[in-house]
Structures are given as C-alpha cells and as structure tokens.
Amino acid sequence: MSVETGFFDAGPAGASLTLRGIRKAFGAKSVLDGVDLHAPCGQFLAIVGRSGCGKSTLLRLIAGLDEPNAGTIEIAGASDGRAHLARIMFQEPRLLPWARVDLNVAIGLGPTAGKEEALERSRHALAMVGLQDRDGDWPSVLSGGQKQRVALARALVSAPRVLALDEPFGALDALTRIEMQRLIEHVWLSRGFTAILVSHDVAEAVALADRIALIEMGAIAENFSVDLPRPRQRGSAEFAHIVTAILDRLLAPSAVV
Numbered sequence: 001m002s003v004e005t006g007f008f009d010a011g012p013a014g015a016s017l018t019l020r021g022i023r024k025a026f027g028a029k030s031v032l033d034g035v036d037l038h039a040p041c042g043q044f045l046a047i048v049g050r051s052g053c054g055k056s057t058l059l060r061l062i063a064g065l066d067e068p069n070a071g072t073i074e075i076a077g078a079s080d081g082r083a084h085l086a087r088i089m090f091q092e093p094r095l096l097p098w099a100r101v102d103l104n105v106a107i108g109l110g111p112t113a114g115k116e117e118a119l120e121r122s123r124h125a126l127a128m129v130g131l132q133d134r135d136g137d138w139p140s141v142l143s144g145g146q147k148q149r150v151a152l153a154r155a156l157v158s159a160p161r162v163l164a165l166d167e168p169f170g171a172l173d174a175l176t177r178i179e180m181q182r183l184i185e186h187v188w189l190s191r192g193f194t195a196i197l198v199s200h201d202v203a204e205a206v207a208l209a210d211r212i213a214l215i216e217m218g219a220i221a222e223n224f225s226v227d228l229p230r231p232r233q234r235g236s237a238e239f240a241h242i243v244t245a246i247l248d249r250l251l252a253p254s255a256v257v
Helices: 057-063 101-107 115-128 144-156 174-191 203-207 238-250
Strands: 019-026 029-039 045-048 070-075 086-089 162-166 192-200 210-214 221-227
Touching: 019 057, 029 057, 029 115, 045 057, 045 203, 057 086, 057 162, 057 192, 057 221, 070 101, 070 144, 086 203, 101 115, 144 174, 162 203, 174 203, 192 203, 203 210, 210 238, 221 238
Parallel strands: 045 192, 045 210, 086 162, 162 192
Antiparallel strands: 019 029, 019 070, 210 221
C-alpha cells in the first residue's frame, strides 16, 4: 500500500498533547472530573471505558469542538489555539450529499484555501486512502467503507498534527473494519501524526495503539502499554494476554457503576 505525498511533504508531523485537570459537566451531570493525560509526539493512544464514561466528550475537547469547564489542553506548537492542529473523524462519514467527493474532502481545509489548491490537496488526500479515481463521484454511489475513507481523507487534507478518531469503524462490517484499521495504521506510520482513538472494541485498541488509557468515574484509572511488533498478530498469546488484562479491568466489580 503506497501513500501519496505531494502537498504533505512539508511541515512537522505529530505534536505532543497534554491535558491537565480537565473537568466537563453538562448541567448538573459531571462527565469528566480531573483528567490528566499526556500523549508524546507521534504516539498512537487509545481510550477505552464503559458506555457513558466520557470518552467521546474527551475527544471533542481535544479536537477543539468543545471547551472544558476547568483544566488545560495543550498541543505543542499551538500558539494561537489548538483547533488548526487537530482534526476529528467520527463514526458516521457526515458527507454532504450535494457535493462530489473532492469537494467533501476539501471542506477539511476550511474557507481560507483557494479553490484550485483545495481541489489539488483533496486529490492528494484521496490518493492517501486509495480513492484517487473517485474524486468526481457523488457520495451516494460509494460503499460504507469508501465513505469512511473519504471522511478520513477530509480529516487528513489539512495535514493535522493530532488526529482524533471517535469510533470511526463502529458502523462497518467486520472485514471492512479490519481493512480500515490497517489503512489508519499505515497512514499513521507514514505521516507520523499523533493519533487518539476512542473505541469500545478492546481488541481494536490493542491492534492499533502504543498505549491504552482506561477512563473510569470521569478520570484516567489505568494505562496499559502495548509493546507488540507491528503489524499485530491478533491470534498470538501476547495479544490475547493484553486484551484479557484490559477486559478483566473493565469488567471488575469495582468498575461497575
């Protein structure tokens, strides 16, 4: 699998991410309560936890889509705000049905890019995800996996230094999900950005991440290092051992609320 470069050759790759004392509440309901988290430059970090524990809320804060009630979020090099350095990919592709694929990707550059440059960057991003021949198609003719590839290209087109992934494979069938996991890993290895993945699938987290952070009661309860060679062998004893350790921690009686 090759990755197109072009516009993406210049500039830095990943950036370190630091969260200190992050608190977030919606009305009287506290979701995050003192989250401290650090991801070094270029790390692939996965965040797991029970439903409703605040994983997606944390990811939205990192991507700059929401602001914490207390605490700080710092991305190295973000002197004028972090939003331009981070992008997020959601579970749903969220493509505009009235815009062709290349224009859907170009949206990721924002309104300041000129049309010709935006379309050229869009084509390069589509080549990175293996859709270089689909730039003129309408979203309605794409499969679910292809739509997610377009969503990934849209997230990558601005060459983000931090890429947040919010359950991006949750709606895909099993084989397409594995293909997308491999694509994400390949692009991450090639581009060097810092990746933050939220997932309910512990095996998926172990397959992709360097480190897995467990959220419990609104804070980081434990970290698991995944020191396995890539590509990860899902059937190996070492892989199964890490998955079991995380599941045992997630399903422990003390973790049930």
